[in-house]
Amino acid sequence: xxxxxxxxxxxxxxxxxxxxxxxxxxxxxxxxxxxxxxxxxxxxxxxxxxxxxxxxxxxxxxxxxxxxxxxxxxxxxxxxxxxxxxxxxxxxxxxxxxxxxxxxxxxxxxxxxxxxxxxxxxxxxxxxxxxxxxxxxxxxxxxxxxxxxxxxxxxxxxxxxxxxxxxxxxxxxxxxxxxxxxxxxxxxxxxxxxxxxxxxxxxxxxxxxxxxxxxxxxxxxxxxxxxxxxxxxxxxxxxxxxxxxxxxxxxxxxxxxxxxxxxxxxxxxx
Amino acid sequence: xxxxxxxxxxxxxxxxxxxxxxxxxxxxxxxxxxxxxxxxxxxxxxxxxxxxxxxxxxxxxxxxxxxxxxxxxxxxxxxxxxxxxxxxxxxxxxxxxxxxxxxxxxxxxxxxxxxxxxxxxxxxxxxxxxxxxxxxxxxxxxxxxxxxxxxxxxxxxxxxxxxxxxxxxxxxxxxxxxxxxxxxxxxxxxxxxxxxxxxxxxxxxxxxxxxxxxxxxxxxxxxxxxxxxxxxxxxxxxxxxxxxxxxxxxxxxxxxxxxxxxxxxxxxxx
Numbered sequence: 001x002x003x004x005x006x007x008x009x010x011x012x013x014x015x016x017x018x019x020x021x022x023x024x025x026x027x028x029x030x031x032x033x034x035x036x037x038x039x040x041x042x043x044x045x046x047x048x049x050x051x052x053x054x055x056x057x058x059x060x061x062x063x064x065x066x067x068x069x070x071x072x073x074x075x076x077x078x079x080x081x082x083x084x085x086x087x088x089x090x091x092x093x094x095x096x097x098x099x100x101x102x103x104x105x106x107x108x109x110x111x112x113x114x115x116x117x118x119x120x121x122x123x124x125x126x127x128x129x130x131x132x133x134x135x136x137x138x139x140x141x142x143x144x145x146x147x148x149x150x151x152x153x154x155x156x157x158x159x160x161x162x163x164x165x166x167x168x169x170x171x172x173x174x175x176x177x178x179x180x181x182x183x184x185x186x187x188x189x190x191x192x193x194x195x196x197x198x199x200x201x202x203x204x205x206x207x208x209x210x211x212x213x214x215x216x217x218x219x220x221x222x223x224x225x226x227x228x229x230x231x232x233x234x235x236x237x238x239x240x241x242x243x244x245x246x247x248x249x250x251x252x253x254x255x256x257x258x259x260x261x262x263x264x265x266x267x268x269x270x
Numbered sequence: 271x272x273x274x275x276x277x278x279x280x281x282x283x284x285x286x287x288x289x290x291x292x293x294x295x296x297x298x299x300x301x302x303x304x305x306x307x308x309x310x311x312x313x314x315x316x317x318x319x320x321x322x323x324x325x326x327x328x329x330x331x332x333x334x335x336x337x338x339x340x341x342x343x344x345x346x347x348x349x350x351x352x353x354x355x356x357x358x359x360x361x362x363x364x365x366x367x368x369x370x371x372x373x374x375x376x377x378x379x380x381x382x383x384x385x386x387x388x389x390x391x392x393x394x395x396x397x398x399x400x401x402x403x404x405x406x407x408x409x410x411x412x413x414x415x416x417x418x419x420x421x422x423x424x425x426x427x428x429x430x431x432x433x434x435x436x437x438x439x440x441x442x443x444x445x446x447x448x449x450x451x452x453x454x455x456x457x458x459x460x461x462x463x464x465x466x467x468x469x470x471x472x473x474x475x476x477x478x479x480x481x482x483x484x485x486x487x488x489x490x491x492x493x494x495x496x497x498x499x500x501x502x503x504x505x506x507x508x509x510x511x512x513x514x515x516x517x518x519x520x521x522x523x524x525x526x527x528x529x530x531x532x533x534x535x536x537x538x539x540x
Contacts (some may be wrong), residue, residue: 032530039534054523064532075534090421119340151421155450159495162504168507176502180425185382194519196510204511207521209526215289216519217507223505231497237438240476240485248488249464249478256479259463260302264309270345 002148005157005174006114008126008138013116013196015046016174018148018182020189021053022105034193035060036204038075042120044202044221045074045083046195050148051111055094059111063092069093080117080125081137084215087115087229088133096130112147117197125197151178152184171196175210175220177201183225192217271457272303272320272418275427275444276384278396278408282436282468283386286444288418288452288477290459300396304463306342307387307476314472315353315387316465320379320418321401325364327383332360339363350387350395351407357385358403365401382417387467394469422454423447441466445480445490448517453495462487476524 004017017033031053037045047063069089077083095109103108111130115125116138123140128145129135138145140163153176160173170245171194181188181268196206210217238249287303301323317333320328330371334341339359347353365379372379379401386396386408398415400403408415410433416424430443441464451458458511466476480487509521510537 032527035530037532037534040375071340142455144347151454154454155422156423156498156502159498169502170407171508172505173502175508176505178414184421184428187278191526195529204386204531207529209529210519211526214519218507223400224501227501228426229497231494231501232426232430232439234497235442235446235490235493238441238466245300249480249484254460256481257302257478259477263306264307266387 001185002033003146003150003153003178003181003185003188004048004050004114004148005146005150005153005177006046006048006116006126006138007144007157007161007165007170007174008116008124009143009170010164010199011199012196013046013124013126014167014170014174015048015114015116015195015197016178016191017048017193018178018188019191020187022187023053024209025187027254028187028189028229030189030191032193034195035063036195036207036238037063037117038202038204039075040129040202042202043075043083043117043126044197044204045080045115046197047087048147048175049111050102050113052107052109053108055098055111056113057090058094058097059087059090059113062093063087067093076186079122080127081120083117083119084129084135085116086155087137091129091131092133095133095232114147118199118202120202124197129169148183150186151189153181156180167196172220175217176224179197180218201227212270217251271312271455271497273416273420273423273448273451273455273458274303274318274320274384275414275416275417275420275423275447276318276386276396276408277414277427277431277435277440277444278468279413279437279440280434282466282486283316283388283396283472284437284440285384285386285463285465285467286448287318287463288448288458289461290457290464292457295457298457300453300461301455302463304465305333305467306477307333308472308474309345310472312390312472313345313353315350315385316467317357318384318417320382323379324363324367325379325381326365326383329357329383332363333357336516337363345488347389349389349392350385352395353389354385354397354399354405357383357399358405361399361401362403365403380520384415384417388469388472390472394467396429398530403519404433419451419458423451424454426450427432437466437468442490445487446494447489449487458520489520501525 190210
């Protein structure tokens, strides 16, 4: 399994991915799911992948080779949008190569990508690219995208993030979101690859691979669990018997029917 | 969609369910997913259901009717385990009735149940019953079970619960878990049905239907979101440049390869 999240903000883009792959529980591997494409003068892209590893590696290789689609590759595309079109074409090229064999073996052509970055002259942009090669873009209203095992880590993102969130805060949120996922799904695993891309920099000065010894992530893992438990403890517990207490759990519902109840006594009367 | 959770503790069992059903986004309905079976002298069971509503209602009806399976029904079963066997048989009876028609229409026989409670003379027990009628039981190590849209609400349960957790604290946790699910999936909806069953009572004195006006749940919804944001804010943000600071995010990884990087310059050299 995989968990990747990317957050596109006014200040730049945060990319975070785990590195665990599994083909059954008896075949666990460590593969990097993030690849960075950089020309220090005019562009930086990051590609995060989930799904069938043979497919996603093939797509990456085609992009590495600089194959031209519609006359462009990642180095010559005029915009991040056009670069996403190139990634889409690379996916379709892999699909053409293997589709018949996959059909014969009844294998699903499963892959998803997060692709984002910046080309000189435009703002940072972020896309979710599907196995058909088409894609959607994050917006100011929905500033983060996820692939893989997304649900465990979604609630915290929904609570905290918006397009104006400072990039360091968003980085912290992404790591907390990953920590929740690691805790609830053992098929997502360390180390993590983190890239914090600051707008207009085209630099890799905030890229790090985080393992179990990383002091910052260790601090988050310990503190988050502890503080979460503290809030649960700090919230008042339900009061059942004080119907006039504003916080009584039994205070309100007169217009609702009670929970359906079958009693043996009443049954016998039928 | 549905979210139901039940927690089996030393002190008793907490049952919580939402009430939203949907057959497509243009067909949203409110149906109760919890049914309680009670004989004040010797037994109390609660049944929570998810899946195809026509199936789950048919199963409930068969249980209401007191149909005998292996010579027993919910009123005569000697244990909660035997009562779960009865529920399993009721599921299989519905399956027999409709399986051919379902196959013709290519409809999946989809249903899941949480079933738990207590029969006089034994401890409270909790089961997850599958569409095949078989089931697993919660244990001291894994004291909660979920059906439906389970992932959003799982992290908080994993952090806080164990078999010795006091029942009021577990109730609060279940409501927080539901709140996270409501926030991230609009197809799970209010009102909620909550039953807190205290061991050896066979009573319904802590059963409530919670709507948007319930003071206690409103307090949880407001406080939880607010306090969660407060913890995120209170945790130190990543420090990138102080490599000697124990909390620097860049401190550790010397034994790891850097994130895969493709640079246009290096590509041209090939």
